[in-house]
Amino acid sequence: SNSNNKKMPALEVNPDLQKERNTATFDPQEFSVYWAGGQEKYKAKKTLEELFLDDPALKDDLPTSYMSHKELYENSVRKSCLIGQKIRKLRADGEDGVDTYNALLGGSLGAALLKEGNPLSLHYVMFVPTIMGQGTTEQQVEWLPKAWDCEIIGTYAQTELGHGTFLRGLETRADYDASTQEFVINTPTRTAYKWWPGGLGHTANYAVVVAQLYTKGEFRGLAPFIVQLRDLDNHQPMQGIDIGDIGTKLGMKGVNNGYLGLKNVRVPLNHMLMKNQQVLPDGTYVAPKNSVLTYGTMMFVRCALIRDTAQSLAKSSTIATRYSAVRRQSPIDPNQPEPQIMDHTTQQLKLFPQIAKAIVFKTTGDGVWNMYNVISGEIEQGNLDRLPEMHALSCCLKAICSTDAAAGVETCRLSCGGHGFMDCSNFPTIYGMTTAVCTYEGENTVMLLQTARYLVKVYGQALNGEQLVPTVAYINEAIKLKEFVNFDGSLESIVKAFQFVAANKVRVAYEQIELRRRQGHGTEVSANLCGPLLTAAADLHGRAFLAQSAYKELTEVASHVSPALADVLKVVLELYLVDACLNRIGDFLRFIELTDRDVTNLEIRLESCLNRLRPNAVALVDSFDLHDRVLDSALGAYDGNVYERIFESTKKNPLNKEPVNAAFHKYLKPFMKANL
Secondary structure: OHHHOOOOOOOOOOHHHHHHHHOOOOOHHHHHHHHHOOHHHHHHHHHHHHHHHOOHHHOOOOOHHHOOHHHHHHHHHHHHHHHHHHHHHHHHOOOOOHHHHHHHHOOOHHHHHOOOOOOOHHHHHHHHHHHHHHOOHHHHHHHHHHHHOOOOOEEEEOOEOOOOOOHHHOOOEEEEEOOOOEEEEEOOOHHHOEEOOOOOOOOOOEEEEEEEEEEOOEEEEEEEEEEEOEOOOOOOEOOOEEEEEOOOOOOOOOOOOEEEEEOOEEEEHHHEOOOOOEEOOOOOEEOOOOOOOOHHHHHHHHHHHHHHHHHHHHHHHHHHHHHHHHOEOOOOOOOOOOOEHHHOHHHHHHHHHHHHHHHHHHHHHHHHHHHHHHHHHHHHOOOOOOHHHHHHHHHHHHHHHHHHHHHHHHHHHHHOHHHHHOHHHOHHHHHHHHHHOOOOOOOHHHHHHHHHHHHHHHHHHHHOOOOOOHHHOHHHHHHHHOOOOOOOOOHHHHHHHHHHHHHHHHHHHHHHHHHHHHOOOOHHHHHHHOHHHHHHHHHHHHHHHHHHHHHHHHHHHHOOOOHHHHHHHHHHHHHHHHHHHHHOHHHHHHHOOOOHHHHHHHHHHHHHHHHHHHHHHHHHHHOOOOOHHHHOOOOOOOOOOHHHHHHHHHOOOHHHHOOOOHHHHHHHHHHHOOOO
């Protein structure tokens, strides 16, 4: 298990933590195997961890928080090249499945190796997939071998200083010159500069640059171009290229996010990726057969992000739960010694819902992933019926899961008191990585508005008697029902109530938009005036989906595992649903005739869930099976020796390398002795 990853002399496991493990009612190993995706994937995970974590060259003697921006970048490139070499070897042995890349570039193993992010990750995550998804067969044959072998390092340059989420506002333009069969690419203004792509600053020598395409003097829409940024030998920027790093950030500090200006940069005709749209040598433009294919990549990434948020919650809840078993404070009974802080019900309410959310987001992420694969297949066959539904779902889940995960990481930090504020707790880094998800790949409020547009549209269809697609079919039910009867507090009724409340939030937004339109406002202005109602409707749609998904997936899992584990998962499910309901109780009271007694019963059940989960809390986070190097936390190590590890971390502090700092002689002493 995890106890073998030692840096210090072997320490016994903290007795309070060991006691928690001894009294658990289920076998964490069983859940670990499920969590990893089955026995095969569990074995593969362990093998990969050994291959990467036992390599001394991939360990940091100096914590990244003590490095300068420049030192951190140089160390990140050194390590990302070592990781790249190992990936090469795995590729040669045919062992580089999608799980390998997820682990190495995502929040689990990747975070242990490069906790502030990998400057090469966009090469694997965006550059290569974009060529695969948007290049013709010939273009793939030309570019993919070089990219896979890292003969060239690429990034994906779409976002600009002036525009991110609103793609039609991008200003970089590509004009086709038929006389030389080249595109001339320019960033005509300061705000047209590409800004944010990972690895763009000093790492990549190629990029897929997204620009507004003009041929024969006419505007054609957005198109992707492969552009060489730097000399393949000496890495100097190419002519017309203005490039660099954007600077320090709240998190993801090692990713080398860059800026890029282009001045009359010429690229050959065949450097435009032409699977979906073409430009012929004379400048004739052939439009894509349908404009929706590019949604595929975005949905793919958003589905993957839902799983990442589960990982962030798993990490932070593991650290906080282990710490809460070791830390003792504030007697509950004045005649007893100080209790473990996990015995305080207020502490349980901070921790346990985060454990539950980690599990629910993971199972939902897996479910949505399978749904995405089914719908992708349909799209390939030319059947686009479920694309808008999938787009709406992936948008709002991306927003809700990242919002809840960022808030959950912060709640876990707060639950650890002062020590949670130290860098050695690793909460600052986990928080930076997690809150970033709220912004990238579609800013969260914009995501909710996208979903809400879809919901309001289908609400109108349902009013006309149309039967809606599966994930919004609950709207049909709610229109028929008019009011919700017999809320009995069972899990089924909480799920149904969530759907009823969501449908009514959509109804409110729909009616208010219609009202504004009757008052003479245009559709867009009406939607803007109702913006807060729209985002609230999308939020509840997503939460109703999570509730239904949690119920379906966890009940399903519970039927396939040992009775002991099934019992624990049932408590996790009940905690998740009751907590989710109480968190939105105002909406429930508004649309459903709940009584004071109903709400009191929910509060009593919440307390009961916390109480029943308490004996298994440590075993549950153990079964997330997060290696000490992945957690990288003095508060959350498997052995629970919190105070020893906090002390150990002070020894790495460069300030403590000498008893007296030069600043004493230089400033303090003259200041103190000035009047003598």
